[in-house]
Amino acid sequence: MNQTITKAPAVISPLGDSALVITFGDSIQYDIHKQIKTCKDSIELNPFPGFIECVPAFTNLTIFYNPLEVVAAVKKKEKKEFVSPFEVVSSILQSKLENEQTEKELDHRTVSIPVCYGGEYGPDLEYVARHHNLTPEEVISIHSEGEYLAYMIGFAPGFPFLGGLSEKIATPRRSSPRTSIPAGSVGIAGMQTGVYPISTPGGWQLIGQTPIKLFLPEQNPPSLLQAGDIVKFEPISKEEYQELQAKEGEK
Amino acid sequence: MSIRVSKAGLLTSIQDLGRKGFQQHGVIVSGAMDSYSLRIANLLVGNDEKEAGLEVTLMGPTLEIESDCLVAITGGDLTPSVNGKPVPMWKPLFIPKGGTLSFGPCRTGCRSYLSVAGGFSINEVLNSKSTYLRGEIGGYKGRALQTDDVLPLSVPAASKPAFLSNELINGVYTSSWSVNYKEFVHFTKKPSVRVINGGQFDLFTAESQSHFTQEPFKVSNQSDRMGYRMDGPSLQLQEKKELLSEAVSQGSVQVPPDGNPIILLADRQTTGGYPKIAQVITADLPLLAQVKPGESIYFSHISLHEAEKIYLEKEQLLQELKIAINLASTK
Numbered sequence: 001m002n003q004t005i006t007k008a009p010a011v012i013s014p015l016g017d018s019a020l021v022i023t024f025g026d027s028i029q030y031d032i033h034k035q036i037k038t039c040k041d042s043i044e045l046n047p048f049p050g051f052i053e054c055v056p057a058f059t060n061l062t063i064f065y066n067p068l069e070v071v072a073a074v075k076k077k078e079k080k081e082f083v084s085p086f087e088v089v090s091s092i093l094q095s096k097l098e099n100e101q102t103e104k105e106l107d108h109r110t111v112s113i114p115v116c117y118g119g120e121y122g123p124d125l126e127y128v129a130r131h132h133n134l135t136p137e138e139v140i141s142i143h144s145e146g147e148y149l150a151y152m153i154g155f156a157p158g159f160p161f162l163g164g165l166s167e168k169i170a171t172p173r174r175s176s177p178r179t180s181i182p183a184g185s186v187g188i189a190g191m192q193t194g195v196y197p198i199s200t201p202g203g204w205q206l207i208g209q210t211p212i213k214l215f216l217p218e219q220n221p222p223s224l225l226q227a228g229d230i231v232k233f234e235p236i237s238k239e240e241y242q243e244l245q246a247k248e249g250e251k
Numbered sequence: 252m253s254i255r256v257s258k259a260g261l262l263t264s265i266q267d268l269g270r271k272g273f274q275q276h277g278v279i280v281s282g283a284m285d286s287y288s289l290r291i292a293n294l295l296v297g298n299d300e301k302e303a304g305l306e307v308t309l310m311g312p313t314l315e316i317e318s319d320c321l322v323a324i325t326g327g328d329l330t331p332s333v334n335g336k337p338v339p340m341w342k343p344l345f346i347p348k349g350g351t352l353s354f355g356p357c358r359t360g361c362r363s364y365l366s367v368a369g370g371f372s373i374n375e376v377l378n379s380k381s382t383y384l385r386g387e388i389g390g391y392k393g394r395a396l397q398t399d400d401v402l403p404l405s406v407p408a409a410s411k412p413a414f415l416s417n418e419l420i421n422g423v424y425t426s427s428w429s430v431n432y433k434e435f436v437h438f439t440k441k442p443s444v445r446v447i448n449g450g451q452f453d454l455f456t457a458e459s460q461s462h463f464t465q466e467p468f469k470v471s472n473q474s475d476r477m478g479y480r481m482d483g484p485s486l487q488l489q490e491k492k493e494l495l496s497e498a499v500s501q502g503s504v505q506v507p508p509d510g511n512p513i514i515l516l517a518d519r520q521t522t523g524g525y526p527k528i529a530q531v532i533t534a535d536l537p538l539l540a541q542v543k544p545g546e547s548i549y550f551s552h553i554s555l556h557e558a559e560k561i562y563l564e565k566e567q568l569l570q571e572l573k574i575a576i577n578l579a580s581t582k
Binding site (some may be wrong): 152153 | 272273275276277279376377385386388447495496497498499500502503520521522530531532533555556558559560562563566
């Protein structure tokens with residue numbers, strides 16, 4: 001995870017009249033992730049008046065705000081005719097970016113996710129193996145040896161976009177998406193891997209399933225994984241799967 | 252204190268102003284599609300404007316009022332009636348216990364809001380009472396209302412307000428005044444929806460850019476709370492480009508490769524990867540919420556500063572309305 005830091009200037013642009021986007025680059029890179037994470041932590045630790053929330057993605061950070069509260073905070077200090085909430089928030093963030101330290105290393109939490117590979121739990125494992133002239137066991141060992149970085153959570157509640165998949169098992173999406181994928185399914189799409197937290201339609205190649213719940217609406221935060229987490233997959237047997245599933249059900 | 256659902260209607264769900272603060276965990280915001288109408292309905296019954304109400308869609312439910320209730324109905328005109336007699340919208344209504352509130356044909360718009368003094372007594376999930384239909388959380392059992400559901404009500408802070416008349420008209424006691432809603436929601440054929448440029452506006456062909464604001468777009472039947480799919484001139488990029496997923500917001504106008512734009516609404520996914528040609532201004536989202544499938548809209552460009560001014564002006568008007576309602580109800 002150690003790379004030299006090439007700090008490109010961040011660009012701030014509006015996303016409508018109540019949100020803005022800070023863009024740090026245009027490709028999936030660890031140092032860009034690092035800048036996004038540092039910026040996000042700094043805003044959340046010291047939020048500006050009117051701040052609602054921010055959402056990290058691969059190359060940018062989107063910040064949602066309440067324009068009325070942004071303006072109210074400024075107007076307390078100075079009486080002006082028209083104050084642009086976008087300009088107020090931009091200038092606050094601009095100075096934050098200039099004074100930020102991105103040299104320090106990030107602390108990553110490592111989360112291990114048990115997976116029962118193949119069979120009924122991973123209907124596309126055989127396909128992925130054939131696609132690469134590998135045995136299903138080789139696919140399992142390559143997938144479970146990897147360390148993956150959660151760049152962002154999105155698409156569905158708790159769904160992690162994981163980077164770091166070996167090219168040896170990178171496989172295109174299915175030509176026709178499934179109408180329903182069971183919760184817990186572990187899939188591959190191109191160079192990405194991820195886990196479906198709730199049952200949704202989807203086109204990823206399914207190689208296994210975890211009994212662990214990734215979306216926990218009764219908890220705060222409701223997502224097991226957060227952007228910036230390192231994810232490891234640990235192969236388990238069908239029996240272990242069922243045991244863990246029973247335990248999860250009791251929660 | 253409760254309201255019983257005796258006929259479900261097409262799609263009625265409990266919504267407040269949305270589940271804010273959890274998008275980074277992939278949790279969609281939800282909330283009322285026409286937030287101005289919900290906020291005004293709440294103000295009319297003395298609630299905090301953030302309180303949850305019922306969002307009633309196209310074909311409304313029939314509700315049995317099981318205890319004396321102060322309610323207000325706003326938004327699209329789905330011809331509400333009490334015990335079969337029409338009742339007015341945009342003003343407080345006191346319905347005595349035993350009344351039946353039902354909705355009829357849709358005259359204007361397509362979404363009505365019903366607020367009840369005190370609000371619904373249901374637990375918040377992640378700081379909101381909004382129903383997240385696909386995630387099956389929040390609201391009443393995480394789903395749309397069904398026949399025989401019994402919605403528990405909270406006890407309102409104040410009893411029967413003094414501003415209501417003493418005369419029972421069509422089964423309700425009501426006020427002599429009502430809210431001039433035209434400042435907030437208006438119902439016209441082919442409404443013009445104001446947008447500012449989207450992040451990828453410049454990636455579209457010049458022809459697509461001009462078609463976008465010159466031609467009408469029809470809201471397709473495949474539209475719902477998640478988004479409106481639009482039929483109109485096909486919008487194309489200058490060259491094919493794969494974008495990485497990033498956060499989207501309510502009102503983002505995304506264009507998938509088929510060229511038909513999709514406006515993302517209350518139940519949108521938190522992230523998307525299609526290029527965004529435009530962004531509907533916040534103040535016009537309620538207007539959009541009242542457009543029925545099959546109807547057409549026009550898009551018109553304005554600047555970010557204009558959009559911000561309009562937003563702030565509407566909030567100012569809403570503040571004034573709040574003060575006016577308070578004055579009227581303490582007379």
